[in-house]
Amino acid sequence: MGRLYERLCEDLRCLEGLKSCMNCGVCTAICPSAEFYRYDPRKICDTVQRADDESIEQLLKSDTIWYCGECMSCKTRCPRGNTPGLLIMALRKLSQEMGYFTDSEKGRQQFAIRRVIGDSILTTGYCMRPILVNPANHPEQGPVWEWVYNNLPEVMDKVGANYLKDGPGALRRIAPEVLSEINQIFQVTGGQDFFQLIEEFSKDKADEMCLDAGELGGDNAYFSEVYTKNSGNHH
Amino acid sequence: MRFDYFVVPFCAGFGYLIIVLLFTYGRWINELGEGAALKIFKSLLTRKTLLASREVFQECLVHRKVFRVNPLLGYMHMSLALGWFLLIVIGKFEASYFTGEFTNEFYFPIFFRFFELSPHRTFTLQFFNALMDFLLLFILSGVALALYKRFKSSAMGMKNSTKHTSGDKWALALLWMIFPLRLFAESLTAGFAGNGSFLTQPLGNLLGMILPVRMLATPVWWGYSIVLGGFMVALPYSRYMHIPTEILLIFLKNWGIKPKDSISGMAFFELYSCSRCGICIDRCQLNPAINKKNQMVYFLRELRAGNEVTQMAHNCLLCGRCQEICPVGIDLTNLRTISRKQKDNAHIHSSSYPSIPMHSFSTKVLYFAGCMGSLTPGIRKSMETILEVSGEKYLFLDKEKSYCCGRPLKLAGRLAEAEKVSQNIKEAIVSSGANTLVTSCPICYKSFKDDYKCELRVLHHSEYLLELIQGGMISIRSGNKRLVYHDPCELGRKSGIYTQPREILTKLGSLTNVEEAYGKSLCCGGSLGHLTISMEEREQIQKSTAEYLNQDNPDCIATACPLCKKSLTKFSESPVKDIAELIAENLIKSNYKDHKTKKSNLAEAVRIDT
Amino acid sequence: MSEWGFTVIQTNQSDMDQMDRGLIAKIGNAEPSIFWCIGCGSCSATCTAAQFNNFSPRRIIQAIRSGQVKDIMGEVNKCLLCGKCQLVCPRHVNTRNILLNVKQIMGQDAI
């Protein structure tokens, strides 16, 4: 029984998500991700169940664990009451903590999430704001979005949103005292440290790849690399 | 000049035969490959030629090997071959003596009694005359036997005889007609000319009483000539092609020419030397339950006819029992193997088979258990025990991983792939610096010994263990168990190791002999060479062989091959053990402690990681 | 605008109604023991070749039976024909002959 396996066992999601798999494969059968990716929740459960650190490490460094959409369909079907989706969450967490996520293309995208959504929460109190959906990074949104994006204040006014303004309403500006409360929560619960960890591992990787990761935001080479890179090997 | 128009068919047939033979043999000799000419030239004036001539006499004329199968069958073949040969030779002498000159028309001796009508007065001529009649009678007795064999082959010890093609049947009919027609022609002539001897003269007189012999004689001579000519025309296209071909084959074989790995040149000589006697049919353990008409005689016939033989080529145990008994001595299993050769050959991923990693080998003895050994750990373990007790320093080459010697691929006709696979092991063996390679598997043994061509000594463990015993390295308790030894095909017939295992076994207990032993030993059914046979069919063979070996209720069946052991165990009443296991059981370990204290002397199996 | 590597991902799910039954029909005809396999894996475990590469007779049999012919391209050539698979098979499957048949039927494609 190895170190990684023991750490996984400390995670409640692993304990709840994997009790005794009998390899029936129903999770893989229902999994929408398995339909398109070389992704097999049954195999992942089996690997972890074997408690073999070598293969767990391989898993943590692979793209595989990032293919899951966390739809939790698997939970509803498992005859033994396991939840591979929860196990995946535990694996992802461990991969982030160990820095193994930088070894895989999909894993490296943790950096982009940290920069976009993580920053957004701490600075505005929102996970997602329209301004974050930059047309340059989201060509799939099309020209209409590009126009909306360029005329955001006017559009918001028109639809009656209280966009970034004081007072009540959707997308209002979050009061500074509330924001500092959010920041404190992140500080106390370890969220900040966790973000910092992802930053550090990512910066190491950026250095290794000779790319600049900047200090903030997505305006840097490493960000655009992890955000847009697609090796085409994901199937 | 002595001439009559009836000699024309004979002369035409004879001429045709000579042209065809010259053309055919010329083509095959051309295909013998580089170096063959030099080899023949070098051997031509050596003892080899004399030996070959003796073999030609023994096998082509006397048919010694057929005699060994069954005396009556041997007599039948001899009467036809030797009788006819002498008829030609003595006939020539008779004609030469009569005319006083050696050179005469080449057809003259054959139709001697047609041309020389005067009754022979001198004693010598009468003697020749009687001799010729005797030879004719000799041949006719053979023809009668052959006829009898057609209807009742079991009378000559053959449960099955060859089912012939219609072409062969025509040639056969012509051959059988030759000698009765000669008898009639000569008798009819003797009936009016009185030039016959003890056989033809009385018969002629008898015929003369009821038939107009003078009028009938010429048409019968015509018939004789036509049949003779017809037979010679049919000869290259029938099984009788073996008559001239076998002679050449024996010479070529003695001169050291071997078939290449395709059906060409020497292989054709072998192919056409098959007389389709059918002796191989009964020897085949696949016969008759598992498959009919697939034995060597049929296989060679199809091959000769240029038909698709892939299926037939694969449907064979490659046990070599047929080859052992073949009166012509054709390398039958080899022909089967090379026919298996695939056109697209060298596609194995050789890079997938890493070599045995080279550690600093300090031992002189290498032990290679063989891949089958992993399924019979009793043999491996016994060998380890014995080697340890003997104090011999050795290296266990395939202790942790199995390596393939390449022979299975070779037997399947994938020669280039076999070569690639064996390359890696060969390198490891060659560069090891060891001087002895011991293997427990007769299949590997055959491979190492014949194909690898390494400098070091290659021994099967039965040879090596006998050496250890004789050299006093190990000592064994003798027992009184009744043992029966089963010769593995690859060790016995293929590699000629018969005596060493038996010598060991006589030290261990009392060895009971069974009839089908040595070269006649049965196949255990495990046959690596047969790839298409089903397991149920294998089990039929395994069962019958196991039952055969158990016929005298021995205490133990001994063998020297992991595959034989595995195959026989399931159906054998008495336990089946390898020679190594029997030795390990009876090993006296008194010296063992001395060795154990000298740690450096102990064998150390190197971990082989790849 | 950034360079985007969009790819359309093909489905990974096998549609058994669309499976290629050609090979299994031919092989099943020549060597019916292919249908006796219970997928226990003893063949792959004892296989001499499989020690060194990803060759797996069980997987090949499985692929043929489920019509995934593409998966076995090139695989059959890794076989050393040592026959141990047949010696350990609890169901008497003649694995070697199956592989030989694949080679024969697929011809050059099998390479």
Add this chain to the structure above:
Amino acid sequence: MNKTIVIVGGGPAGLEAAAALGSSPHHVLILEKEHNTGGKLKNWHHLFPNFADASEILKSLEKSLPLNNSEIKYDCDVFKMEQMDGNLLVSLKSGEKIKADAVLLATGFDLFDAYKKEEYGHGIYKNVITSSELEGMFVNNSFPDQLKDGLPKKIAMVHCVGSRDKKAGNMHCSKLCCITGVKQAIELRKYLSKSSVYNFYMDLRMYGQHFEELYQEAQEDYGVNFIRGRVSEIAEISDGKLQVKAEDTLSGRPMKMIFDLVVLLIGMTPATSAASIAQSLALPKSGSGFLAPVHQHISANETCIPGLFLAGTCREPLSLQESITDARAAALKIIEWLKLKDNH
């Protein structure tokens, strides 16, 4: 009228049948080939799926033997039976002959001889043992030294040894080895807390009450590992350690693993002791050689020989519970048959 009923075999089925026949007026004679009753049960420690003590069960089976009308003869080797005037003549190896109105064959089973699968090395490597030998260790509390020292040990349980195997000549599924493997894995984990146990299986047939639950328990509470793949060969490497080769069929890769102990889960095979009896009566056998009843579904205890009945594992692999139920059913059939015989 009182009749004689001969029961061949004093194992659980024989004992239970005798007990069930106790209420009848007939004389019951048990012929046991060993010198005590209990059959294979006496060499068993705990029973699946609830770890019941085998010796307790045996005691209660022996206790329920009726004293008034039953008799046990030990060291009796029955080798032949003949039909005679509607009765059966039972011949013993000792030469004795017993006339019986009805005979119940409860000859039980043989354990598969693991040496027949030489590649597993039983009888060659000292650390390869059978499930029955392991059970014997638990019974006698006599473990080899290498299992005592409390260090982490790796143990492999190999399922289907000699069962479902044409190479071993047994096509039948012995059906009880699966759960035995799970039970013994748990016991080993209890006994050697630092050990890890791996079960190599082809299918796990958890057909009985509480079997599946025990399987789940083994995984959840005892961390027993299960690998789907049949073991092909076992080789001893240095220090008596064993290298096991199998294919992990669920991940599709061949694997090897080194173990300190390998337990072969051997199955039930037809009893050789019943073979000569069956031959003398020309009793039909099922495919694998177990004795065949008249009808598998509706008359599983009756044979084509009038007055001859079957109970327990002589006709198919059965668990203890099934054997006992079967014996009672056979007893009932015997009483019915004797009644019918009386009326004629």
